[in-house]
Amino acid sequence: MNYPEFFDRAPVFRLFDPLGNFLGAFEEGLVEIRYLDCVKLAGHSCPTVAGAFLLTWRGMEALFGPEALPTRSEIRVELQQSKSEGVTGVIGNVAAFICGAGDEGGFAGIGGRFSRRDLLRFGVSDIAGDIRFTRIDTGASVTLRLDTSVVGGSPEMMPLMQKALRGEALPEEIQKFQELWQGRVEAMLTTPELWEKIAIITEQS
Numbered sequence: 001m002n003y004p005e006f007f008d009r010a011p012v013f014r015l016f017d018p019l020g021n022f023l024g025a026f027e028e029g030l031v032e033i034r035y036l037d038c039v040k041l042a043g044h045s046c047p048t049v050a051g052a053f054l055l056t057w058r059g060m061e062a063l064f065g066p067e068a069l070p071t072r073s074e075i076r077v078e079l080q081q082s083k084s085e086g087v088t089g090v091i092g093n094v095a096a097f098i099c100g101a102g103d104e105g106g107f108a109g110i111g112g113r114f115s116r117r118d119l120l121r122f123g124v125s126d127i128a129g130d131i132r133f134t135r136i137d138t139g140a141s142v143t144l145r146l147d148t149s150v151v152g153g154s155p156e157m158m159p160l161m162q163k164a165l166r167g168e169a170l171p172e173e174i175q176k177f178q179e180l181w182q183g184r185v186e187a188m189l190t191t192p193e194l195w196e197k198i199a200i201i202t203e204q205s
Contacts, residue, residue, distance in 0.1 A: 003036060004045070004182050010035035010189040011057055013098055017072040019107070019114040031072070035189060038094050046181070047148040048087045050188045051198060052094035055144050058199040059095075059133040062142040072100030073107075073116045076134040080127040088122065088130075091146070095131060096120040129202040143203040150197045151187045154180045 013033040021029025038053055039045045060070045077095045081088040096102065101119035109115030124132070127143055134141040160177035163169040169177070188198060 003039070004186070006182075006186040006190055007034070007036045007039065007045070010050075010053070013057070013060070014069060015072050015098075015100075016069040017100060019073060019100075019110075019116075022110070022114065030069070033098050038097065041097050042090060042094060045185055047151070047184060047188060048090050049094055050185045051146045051148050052091040053098075054188065054195055054199040055091065055131055055146055056095045056098045056133075058195060058201065059131070059142050059144055060098075062201060062204060063133060063135055063140055070099070071137075072098075073114060073119070074136045075099040075101060076119050076121070076132075076136060077101040078121045078124040078127060078132045078134070080124060080130055081122065083122040091131065092120060092122060095133075099133070129200075132203075141203075141205055142201060145200045145202050147198055147200060148188070150194055151184055151191075153184045156180060157184075 015031050015033065016029045017026055017031045018029060020026040020031055035045075035050070035053055038049055042049045063075075064070045077092065077099055079088050079092050083089045083092065096119070099119070100116055102116035103120040104118060106117040106119065107115065108117050129143040129145040131146075132141055132143040157177060157180040160169065160173055160180070164174050164177055188194065
């Protein structure tokens with residue numbers, strides 16, 4: 001399977017998964033989640049998917065520090081907007097995948113342990129941002145806002161997209177559009193000095 005090489009230059013989540021450890025899915029419960037995994041989940045690579053990835057990265061770093069392993073299924077993910085509003089569903093799905101957070105249909109657990117149910121919530125009105133992550137063990141939380149405008153797209157991109165959508169683009173124009181589209185995503189994911197401007201912490205407790 002071929003994909004843009006910059007996917008492998010994005011940061012890599014390293015987490016402890018207690019359910020995976022218990023059932024022998026991951027040795028010592030250690031799991032890595034890469035941007036490619038989130039692209040597979042979403043079905044595409046775009047600034048929203050990349051932004052959700054970075055929101056979660058910044059959130060986990062704020063809650064656990066740069067060295068500790070976040071524990072999947074012990075992190076609540078809450079979003080201010082409803083699931084069907086704008087790109088909120090996409091952001092929530094990516095963040096929840098990384099954190100091992102399920103909604104009301106999530107894994108119910110085994111013997112009272114390992115539950116992932118009701119850890120993903122939409123339409124939480126008291127959030128002072130787009131998304132809030134909360135550690136179940138300590139109650140510590142961090143709220144963030146996403147600003148994808150920090151990395152703008154080429155002025156050529158949208159006209160090429162519209163031409164491609166109408167079925168009028170030549171093969172080389174489609175390729176050019178794809179390069180410009182993924183170029184914006186690449187800049188977001190591989191420029192660490194921009195991450196705090198893209199994924200902005202608005203509240204922490």
